Amino acid sequence: MSVNRHSVAVVHSSTAYPAVRRVIEALNPFAELPPAAHVVLKPNLVVSRSAWLGANTRPEIVEALVALLRDHGIRRITIADGSGMGESATRAFQICGYHEIAAKYNLDLLDIERDRFVSVPTRVDGPFAQLSVSRTVAECDYLINVPVIKAHCQTRMTCSLKNLKGVLPSKLKSGFHGTDLERAIAQLAATVTPEFILADGTYGDLTSELGGSPVNLGVIAAGYDPLAIDCFAAATLGFAPSAIAHLAHYAQLRGVDLDRFRPQVRALNHPRGERRFRAEQNSFRLYPCSVHLGSACSTCHGNLLFALKRLKEARRLGRRDRYYLGRFSDRELDSSTAPSGFRERRGGHDARGRDTPGRGARGGRTVAVGDCAVRLFGAGAAEAAGSGRAASDSPRSCGPAVVAVSGCPPSAAEIVTAVTAAD
Numbered sequence: 001m002s003v004n005r006h007s008v009a010v011v012h013s014s015t016a017y018p019a020v021r022r023v024i025e026a027l028n029p030f031a032e033l034p035p036a037a038h039v040v041l042k043p044n045l046v047v048s049r050s051a052w053l054g055a056n057t058r059p060e061i062v063e064a065l066v067a068l069l070r071d072h073g074i075r076r077i078t079i080a081d082g083s084g085m086g087e088s089a090t091r092a093f094q095i096c097g098y099h100e101i102a103a104k105y106n107l108d109l110l111d112i113e114r115d116r117f118v119s120v121p122t123r124v125d126g127p128f129a130q131l132s133v134s135r136t137v138a139e140c141d142y143l144i145n146v147p148v149i150k151a152h153c154q155t156r157m158t159c160s161l162k163n164l165k166g167v168l169p170s171k172l173k174s175g176f177h178g179t180d181l182e183r184a185i186a187q188l189a190a191t192v193t194p195e196f197i198l199a200d201g202t203y204g205d206l207t208s209e210l211g212g213s214p215v216n217l218g219v220i221a222a223g224y225d226p227l228a229i230d231c232f233a234a235a236t237l238g239f240a241p242s243a244i245a246h247l248a249h250y251a252q253l254r255g256v257d258l259d260r261f262r263p264q265v266r267a268l269n270h271p272r273g274e275r276r277f278r279a280e281q282n283s284f285r286l287y288p289c290s291v292h293l294g295s296a297c298s299t300c301h302g303n304l305l306f307a308l309k310r311l312k313e314a315r316r317l318g319r320r321d322r323y324y325l326g327r328f329s330d331r332e333l334d335s336s337t338a339p340s341g342f343r344e345r346r347g348g349h350d351a352r353g354r355d356t357p358g359r360g361a362r363g364g365r366t367v368a369v370g371d372c373a374v375r376l377f378g379a380g381a382a383e384a385a386g387s388g389r390a391a392s393d394s395p396r397s398c399g400p401a402v403v404a405v406s407g408c409p410p411s412a413a414e415i416v417t418a419v420t421a422a423d
């Protein structure tokens with residue numbers, strides 16, 4: 001893999017160690033690291049309660065990094081974080097299983113709230129002339145940021161830039177909310193600069209940084225450039241990077257035109273591990289449209305959920321709209337009931353019990369999400385995919401036009417853009 005400082009290496013998997021090893025082998029970030037270096041890993045441990053999935057960095061991801069650092073002969077490793085207001089990293093270490101990692105690898109856990117702090121001048125525009133920062137973080141030799149890719153109730157999304165708030169004392173964390181939060185985050189990210197970032201997108205959250213609605217995305221993204229990583233995270237969550245204010249401010253501080261910034265995203269594998277999602281257990285019912293699920297990878301599934309969330313917020317979902325995702329078996333295909341070419345999956349749902357393909361559906365749009373679904377609609381849809389136009393001449397389409405969103409998987413942002421453009 002050719003790599004530059006703006007590359008993002010992506011692995012589609014939820015299996016921590018092989019996925020983390022793959023991105024580390026591709027990027028080789030520890031090559032120059034001397035064994036005596038003090039390495040600090042900064043996960044996101046925002047909450048300290050049992051329902052932490054989707055909110056906190058999975059300990060398996062951090063453990064995989066620790067094991068690989070040990071393989072490189074690194075002796076001194078600290079896992080450090082300060083939780084959100086009212087929460088405790090000390091408790092989060094316990095609840096999430098970080099104590100077991102510390103015992104197994106003989107490393108230190110640091111609740112940053114109990115650390116000493118040093119004052120660091122910011123030297124870039126923003127609300128603060130200086131920032132008080134964890135001394136351990138400020139003085140370490142190599143800082144690895146291990147954020148979660150997830151939504152945020154105030155800043156819309158959080159990933160590597162915002163995760164750095166955990167290195168501040170609690171008083172300053174709350175102080176960020178008393179000023180221009182987005183500019184303060186940008187200023188912090190320009191002041192505390194991790195050497196490497198590995199973003200945990202194995203589980204994201206649709207709505208909140210505090211978890212509660214985890215979505216299995218099955219993706220890990222790594223690289224050196226926080227802007228590139230966060231642009232990838234924004235697209236994963238269904239946002240244009242320029243719609244995220246702290247990303248826009250941070251890009252401006254670096255003199256980067258965010259509208260033209262195109263990080264090099266290198267997928268090291270294709271999504272695998274297709275599985276069925278049972279409609280009665282999934283979150284699609286939250287959306288006023290019908291969703292027809294074949295056998296789909298978790299990444300495609302998660303990206304569609306994030307996209308539907310954004311489309312609902314933008315009032316771009318219609319009750320007659322039909323979304324298709326994944327592969328369908330021959331048994332599920334019903335050529336006699338085209339336009340969709342296949343019948344509604346048994347157990348699949350139409351939230352309002354109406355307007356399903358193969359039953360004379362009229363109106364609304366048909367959206368094929370991902371290469372698998374696009375292929376189901378035939379050549380016309382496949383040609384239209386990526387062209388921004390809808391396919392109406394598909395051999396398997398004799399009804400409403402198909403909005404074909406190609407990609408394996410398409411990002412949430414690509415789905416949102418295609419649907420919006422088709423209106």
Ligand code: SF4
Pocket residue numbers: 271272295296297299300325326327369370371372373407408409410
């Ligand atoms: S398009 Fe790719 S990611 Fe989506 S279900 Fe098919 S193989 Fe999986």
